[in-house]
Amino acid sequence: MSPAAETDPRPQRGQITLRSTQIEVAGTPTLLLSGEVHYFRLRRDEWADRLTQARDAGLDTIASYIPWIWHELPNGDLDLTGRTSPERDLPAFIDLCDSLGLRFLARPGPFVMAELKNEGIPDRIHREYPDAKPTGWDGRIAPTEDLDYQHPGFRAEAERWLDAVFEVLAPRQAPDGPVVGVQLDNEVGMLAWVSNTPHLNNAAVRAAGDPAQTLAFHQKLGLWARDDFADYLRHLESFTRDRGIAVPLLINVHGTGGGRGTTFPIGISQLAPAYRGRDGLLAGSDYYLGELTVQNVADLYLCNAILACVNGPDQPASSLEFEIGTGDYGDNLDALSSPESGVHKTLLTLGQGNRLINYYLLTGGRNPVLEGSGNDGIPRIAFTGERHGFAAPIDPEGRPTPAFDALAAVIKEIRSYEPILATGRQLTDDIGFGFVADHYLTEYVHPTATVRREQVDDLERYRGFGARDALGRAIVLGGYHVDAVDLQALADPESAWTAGTTAPEAPRTIVLGSPRTLSAKVQRWLADHVRNGGNLLLTGLLPDRDHDGTPCTILADAFGLSSAGVRVDRRDESGPYWPTVTGSLDADLRVSSAQLLQVPAEVDVLLREVGSGLPCAVQAQLGAGSLIFVGCDFPAAHLDNWHALFARFGVRPRxxxxxxxxxxxxxxxxxxxxxxxxxxxxxxxxxxxxxxxxxxxxxxxxxxxxxxxxxxxx
Structure with missing residues (x-):
């Protein structure tokens, strides 16, 4: 090795390969630990200081949004080389990263969010293409800065923008340069979801054949939106490859909110068909969970599991926005997260097989003045004022916070075990956590669709982590270790949802939080799974209809079960009612709801609802397997009873x-x-x-x- 090579500070160079859920750099499995540094929010003479702090903390990669709104000038010209402002010199920033021994992860949009005006899209696009604004329910224009991804004017302008960025990135990409990945757009579908504004501009959607208020229309709309997002992202994928970008492409999956992850699978449901099983693509989570506690630790664990379960065999899990810092996002002391919270989230996520984490936001900064900014009350690029990134481990003035010290310490620990964490897999119990993607097609509800509103309320209450999140917490805090199981892929391996991957193997025991809605194919597969010797722990309600509202009781019929109604907390003119259950699992335990059952004589009754005397939790046999149905929100704190339920299947934590x-x-x-x-x-x-x-x-x-x-x- 030459003396120059011995002192070369640059990161290991080489081909970036996604193989067997690992990220390889020049054939070596590697963890990519990245920090988000917004060069456009720092003076150019501050770049080296922030990058050096990142490197000294043990990070090996820098990520940044590349905002279209910042690099486009009022006359429509693009400046990516700093001729109008030194803070626009993108090549200089990437080259500086390289010289300091840091890789670079590019996030060029066209949408970037990041509290930027228009979500990072120049005003000109909205002025020149007013018909690109999506039309939602009953002809209402989207209240957000969303755009129709299929609009030819928007697509042409976005391609012009990306062409200019790729001219900078292509010659600097691995194996010979520092650029190791490029993100395709950002949080696609998020704006439509949070505003309940589906893109109804499309004639095919408007002509779906069912009235907009029906369940059938909403199901078709959700499936169409998936296809629409996949078409857009695959177009960007093809365009990016055609422009010579050969490094891995990344898709940012949104969905957490309010310190919880219960809605995160909505983003997976929206976007998985765009990336699952596609060579050279990987998905990254977008996690904002605040302080990690007994309330939301199961959210993190199960979201990691669900994100991984829809990947192809070579695709690693990753996180493209991994919350780090104080949590005081409003600069108002509304919240403070402990430094240990970021440490815990990091360790659990790496242990579950994530190979890339991008800490967001690593450094604060200042929003620059935006030339040509309209009369919107603030002449800057973003709506947060001058200072930005108040909660970052490195504050806007460049001072490290306690979160920075904790991050540096845990990265040092992680590096000691990097070979294990870069290649390892989680040891799991013989349990699969059931994931039903269509349970999360709940983005859109017509304002007058009462039946749809009731369906969504039911889905949100019982799906996934179970009523009151009890099922998820019982698994994670009860000491079990699980992979998620994509039940739709198992039940319908030829479907559009499964395209790009092969159906996974099913563990013997499957747990599923279920509302009334569950597709006929999944119901049939679950019944066959039990009949052939598997086990099913089902919590929530007895499924009795398909997603389009068609009655469907295949699963219940297989076990001879039927609904005798649901008792819920209430207070009305007849007085209050407080559902209580009792039986072999517990005595006189208050619950908020109880699914009452009519059952055959041979079924083993585990719990009865006290007021009616009817069963609400049972164990039933079918063929060589067994079902346990818990039709009440049995509290997670009663871990001994959850252990007893799993023990009935012969499952105990490893x-x-x-x-x-x-x-x-x-x-x-x-x-x-x-x-x-x-x-x-x-x-x-x-x-x-x-x-x-x-x-x-x-x-x-x-x-x-x-x-x-x-x-x-x-």
Whole structure:
């Protein structure tokens, strides 16, 4: 090796390959740990300081949005080389990253959000193409800055913009340069979802054949929107490849909100057909969960699992916006997250197989003045005022916060175990967490569609993590380790949803939180799974219709079960009613709802609703397998009873946690380089515990401090 090579600070060069859920750099499995630094929000003479801080914290990659609205001048010309402002010199920023030993991840939009005006789209586009504005319900124009992705004027302008960016990126991409990935647009479909404004400009949607208020129309609309987003992103994929970009392409999946991840699978439902199984593409999560606690730790864990379950065999999981910092996004002390929160989220996410994390936002800055800005009250590029990134680990003035110190410390720990974390897989129990993508086709509800509103309310209450999120918390805080199972892919392997991948193998035991709505194909597959020797733990309501409203009781009929109504909390003219259940699992336990059942005599009744005396939780046999149906929101805190339910299937956690309190969450990772147990205490109190894996002690009795963690080889 030459002396020059020995002192070369640049990151390892080489081909970037996605293989067997890993990211390889020049054939070596590698973790990419990135920080988002917005060059356009920093003076050029500040760039080196912020990048050096990122490198010194142990990061190896820098990501940044490349805002169209910043680089387009009032006359429509583009400046990406700094001829009008040094902060527009994109090549100089990327080259500086390279010289400091940092890779670069490009996020050029055309949409970038990031609190920018028009979500990063120049005003000119809205002025010159007013018909690109989506038309939603009853002809109403979208209240957001959304645009119709299929509009020919928007597409042509976006391609002109991306052409200019790719001229900068192409000669700087791996294997010989620092650019290791390019993101395709950003959070596609998010604006339509959060504003309940489907893109009804399209004649095919308007002519769907069913009145807009019907369930059938909403189902067709959701499926069409998936296809529309996939068509747009595949067009961008093709365009990007045609322009010589050969590095991996990334798609940012949105969906968290309010410190919770229960709606995150909506983004997966919207976007998975655009990337699943496609060579050279990977999806990244967009996580904003705030403080990690017993309330939302299951959200993080199960969202990671669901994101991974729709990938192809080579596609690794990643996170393109991984929340880090103080959590004070409004600069108003509305919230503060502990430094340990980012540490815990990092460790759990890497343990579950994420190979790339982009910490967002790593550095604050200042929004520059935008030439030609209209009379909108603020002459700058964004609507947050001059300062931006108040909550970042490095504040707008360049000062590190406690979150920065915690990040640097955990990255140092991670690097010690990088071979394991870059290649390993999670050890799981013989349980699959059921994911039904169409349960999350809930973005759109016609304002007068009462039946649709009731369906969506039912879906939101019972799907996924279960009523009151009890099912998800019982799994994660109960010490179980699971992969998610894409039930639609299993039930319909030839469907458009499954295209690009092969149907996965199903574990023996499947858990599913289910509303009344469940497709005929999934119901039939679940019944056959049990008949052939599998187990099903079903919580929520007894499915009785398909997504378009067609009656469907295939699953219930297979076990001889039928609904006798639902008892819910109420207070009306007849007085209050508080549903209570009792039986072999627990005595006189209050619940908020109970699915009452008519059952055959041979069914084992586990719980009855006290007021009616009717069963609401049962175990039933079918063929060689078994169903446990829990038709009430059985609380997650009763972990002994959840353990008893799984034990009826012969399932016990491989990781044994003998603890005095609830709140310890683990992820066991195995690889050819060794095994690692990640343990984090998300509780606000110390926990005394011993831990074993497959009966072998890993950690003798010890005290895990509040918000503490440990990395243990086994």
């Amino acid at each position: 990781v044994g946690i003998d603890a005095d309190r609830t709140g310890l969450v683990t992820v066991p990772v195995t690889s050819e380089y060794g095994n690692l147990l990640i343990a984090v205490n998300v509780a606000p109190y110390p926990i005394s515990a011993s831990i074993s894996v497959d009966g072998q002690q890993v950690q003798p009795q010890t005290t895990f401090p509040a918000r503490g963690h440990a990395l243990l080889r086994f």
